[in-house]
Structures are given as structure tokens and as C-alpha cells.
Amino acid sequence: MQNLFALLIVLMTSSAFAKHVELEVKILLPKKIEKIIGHFPAQGSSAEAEDFRILLDYQATRSVEDCKLAAKDSNTSLESLFGGENGILSKAEVKKMKLFLLKAYANVGINSYIAKHAYKRPRPYNANPEIKPCIPLEKSFAYPSGHTLMARLFARVLSEVYPERAEKLLARASQYALNRVVGGVHHPSDVKASVVLADYLAGKMIESENFHSALTSL
Numbered sequence: 001m002q003n004l005f006a007l008l009i010v011l012m013t014s015s016a017f018a019k020h021v022e023l024e025v026k027i028l029l030p031k032k033i034e035k036i037i038g039h040f041p042a043q044g045s046s047a048e049a050e051d052f053r054i055l056l057d058y059q060a061t062r063s064v065e066d067c068k069l070a071a072k073d074s075n076t077s078l079e080s081l082f083g084g085e086n087g088i089l090s091k092a093e094v095k096k097m098k099l100f101l102l103k104a105y106a107n108v109g110i111n112s113y114i115a116k117h118a119y120k121r122p123r124p125y126n127a128n129p130e131i132k133p134c135i136p137l138e139k140s141f142a143y144p145s146g147h148t149l150m151a152r153l154f155a156r157v158l159s160e161v162y163p164e165r166a167e168k169l170l171a172r173a174s175q176y177a178l179n180r181v182v183g184g185v186h187h188p189s190d191v192k193a194s195v196v197l198a199d200y201l202a203g204k205m206i207e208s209e210n211f212h213s214a215l216t217s218l
Contacts, residue, residue, distance in 0.1 A: 025106045026204050030118035033111065036200050037193040040121045040143040051187040052128050058182045059132060067134035070183035073176050074135055074147070081151055081176060082158065088168050089158075097158065100214060104153050107201045112146035115197070119143045124187050133184030144194040145186045148177035152198035160206055160215060 028036070041047035062070075072080070078101065080086075083094040121143035125131040140146070155173035159166035177194070180186035205211050 025103070025110060026201055028111050028114065030114060033115045033118065033197065037115075037144060037196050040119060040187070040193070041189055043127075047189065048187075051124070051189050052131070054188045055124055055128075055131055055181060055184060059134075059184060062134065062182055066182055070179035071135040073179040074183070076147060076150060078154065081154060082169065082172060086172055088165055088172060089162075093162075096218070097161070100161075100218065101154060101157065103205060103211075104157050104201075105150075107205070108146065108150040108153055111197065111201065112144065112149050115144055116141040116146070121187075121190070123185060125184060131184050135183035135185060138185050142186060143190050144197055145177065145180050145190040146194075147180055148173075148186070148191045148194035149198050149201075151176040152195050153202055156198065156202035157205060160211075161218065 041051060078089075078094050078098055082088040083091060089097065120141050123138060123142045125133050125137065151173035152170075155166075155169040158169050162169070177191045181188050181191060
């Protein structure tokens with residue numbers, strides 16, 4: 001996700017990029033993000049204990065296949081989310097939507113980076129030695145979940161483009177987010193916070209005139 005953030009900075013300063021996309025990035029200050037999603041459960045709190053309980057329950061019951069699927073969902077491409085074998089978007093639709101979704105990519109990368117470095121919440125396996133992930137570890141902070149933020153925001157935006165597929169898009173985003181918990185790299189509260197933040201950012205994007213202009217030009 002940090003690599004995504006770096007890529008977006010390059011894109012935002014590119015004249016070629018500016019010609020094709022009227023980028024609307026909603027950059028939120030840490031205080032605003034906290035107002036939207038609140039703080040993560042305090043160390044030693046009952047809410048943190050519930051996070052660990054859920055993680056350990058998944059850890060005890062997940063299968064090898066569950067872990068394979070969770071590892072596959074570590075990929076942050078549009079194809080892995082909604083294309084290919086998931087079949088919600090065709091290959092042509094994925095290609096068409098990549099440029100349209102650059103605004104959403106920017107909102108995910110920048111605000112995820114800001115939030116993670118403001119909260120500095122340890123990953124569950126760093127906070128509790130009982131947590132044993134079955135997918136590749138992450139070097140960034142935990143709160144909120146960048147993967148979840150991306151999946152939910154994409155699903156909300158794509159639901160405006162393909163309203164007849166909204167239920168499937170949102171369900172796939174939820175599955176993708178859950179796999180971050182199943183794999184052991186995110187607390188459940190990280191995921192819940194990202195859904196709230198994604199819905200806030202989606203609302204801001206969808207209500208803009210530029211968004212509707214872009215939508216009608218597809």
C-alpha cells in the first residue's frame with residue numbers, strides 16, 4: 001500500500017495524467033479521520049480482547065484453502081478484486097474502469113497512509129504472539145485496513161457505474177476485507193473502521209459534479 005501511495009504522488013505530478021483525469025483527492029487531516037472512524041481499541045480493553053478472540057477463532061478453524069484465498073486477496077489490483085475468476089467485471093470493463101478509478105486509488109493511498117501513520121497501531125501478530133498469520137506479513141501499521149478501504153471504495157464507486165451488480169460488488173469487497181482477518185494480518189476493528197472511512201470518501205466522490213460528468217462520459 002505504501003508503494004501505491006508513492007505511485008500516486010508520481011501520477012499526480014504528471015502532466016499526461018492531468019490531461020486525462022480531473023483528479024479530485026479528498027485529503028483528510030488526522031483529526032478529521034479520527035472524527036470519522038474514532039480510535040482503535042485501547043490496549044488491554046475488552047474491545048481489544050474481542051478483536052483477539054475473533055482472530056484466534058479464525059486461526060483455529062481456517063483451512064489451507066482459506067489461507068490460499070486470503071493470500072491471493074493480498075493482491076491490490078482491480079483484476080484480482082472484481083475481474084478474472086470472480087467474474088463481476090469483464091476483462092474489457094476492468095480495462096475501461098482503471099482510469100476512471102484513479103481518483104479512488106488516490107483517495108485510498110493518501111488517506112490510508114495518513115491514517116496509519118497517525119494511529120500507529122501494531123499489527124495483530126505484533127501485539128499478540130498467539131496470532132500466527134498464514135499469509136505474507138505486512139510492514140505497515142494496522143489501523144485502518146488499506147486493502148479494505150480500497151475494496152469498499154471501489155465497490156461503492158463501481159456500484160454507481162453498474163447498479164445492477166451493486167450487491168455482488170459489495171459482497172466481494174466484504175469477502176476481500178474478511179480475508180485480511182482470516183489471514184491474521186488485521187484486527188476486525190481495522191476492517192470495520194475502513195468500511196466507515198470508505199463510505200465517507202465514496203459519498204464525497206459520488207456527490208461531486210465532476211464524478212457525474214465522468215460517469216455520463218463512460
